[in-house]
Amino acid sequence: MAAGRRKLRNPLALAVLVLLAERSPMHPYEIAQTLRRRGKEYSIKINYGSLYTVVQNLEKHRFVEVADVQRQGNRPERTRYALTPAGREEMLDWMADIVAVPVHEFPIFETALCLMGVLPPDEVTALLEQRVNTLEVQAAGLRGALAKLCETLPRVFVVETEYQLHMIDAEVQWVRGFLKEMTDGTLEGLDGWRAWHATGRLPQEWEQLEGEDHSRGDAADA
Template sequence: MNPRAVGVVAKRRKLSNPLALTVMVLLAERSMHPYEIAQTLRRRGKEHSVKINFGSLYTVVQNLEKHGYVEVTGVQRQGNRPERTLYGITGAGRHEMVDWLSDLLAVPVAEYPVFETALSLLPVLPPEEVAELMETREAALAVQSAALRGVLGQLGEQLPRIFVVETEYQLHMLDAQLEWIRNFRAEIDNATISGIEEWKSFHETGEVPQDWQDLDEQEIVLDPER
């Protein structure tokens, strides 16, 4: 049993793009046109926490309107500029917004990050090469961490903390990954990680170690209650 599948299951939704939820949250504040939504997201630094494709923002708004989550509330005219359609959240949209956000906060889901996938496959590379690759990743993450600290510092000066908690979380997770990689790389360098002898043997001889073959014959059952 996959331990990540244990527990409450998130609901299936008509729309699954987190950008749609982000748009609904902004429209819950006030009616906006799509360009204003994009500008607000930029000003609040949300491109660091939400995958935002500004070119598809209009499509997201249209899909929200199609499902009855937002509606046209008026038209904005400013000088000689083209008219801009204003959108606001509907009662159904507000209900979906609250339910969706509550789900995301409370219910863990299996997101399968690509780094975890790579880690699950790393024995195909020799230990010394993995250690070098981890060192390269560590250096890149250190740069990202420093940059994110700068972003957080700037946002923290301009916005209340409640609007930057996701950036705090990103930095915390980044630093946690850095610490794990340093420790993992040290275990490889010091040959203290269990299974490393078989790992080395696999790359020295080209033959799958007997211990690994025996593992394929075992049925490993994970008990999430333990």
């Protein structure tokens, strides 16, 4: 089933299905504790308060079912859930789609990069330097968390954190290279960018680019 036609698209729902495939039955509290022990809050947006709602939605679509209800003394009842055959099929199909099919997710940083010309170059330089510093702090925190997780978990359970670190390191490397071009003046278009903010007028060469784009569009429509 294509991702856009799925009955549920919340990644937390997929995590619940996977954990129930590993071990059934479980109640939502056990699922939350397992996700917490494995450090999955670094990879999945986990709202533990909404976990019960996610499980109820999975039950509504018959991807999970009630296995039993535990009663221990004066404690509240705990409903334990198991994966259904339909839930297993959905989980496997969903996972295959995510792993095999790249999806452009329109990261907000890319949006900022494509519109950053509205800010003066010197301000962008300062902001990107601030971003690099923040990313390096995040990377240090992730490295510490990864080392801690690796003390108790096999690598297969933490590869997503390795991936996150790799992506942060790659972003830092790219931003540093871009910053170098800005500070040493070798970035193509930098003079026009500065002139725009100094005069308030769009550089002539930029206006010409707009005209070329319209010409190409008219030719394509002809």
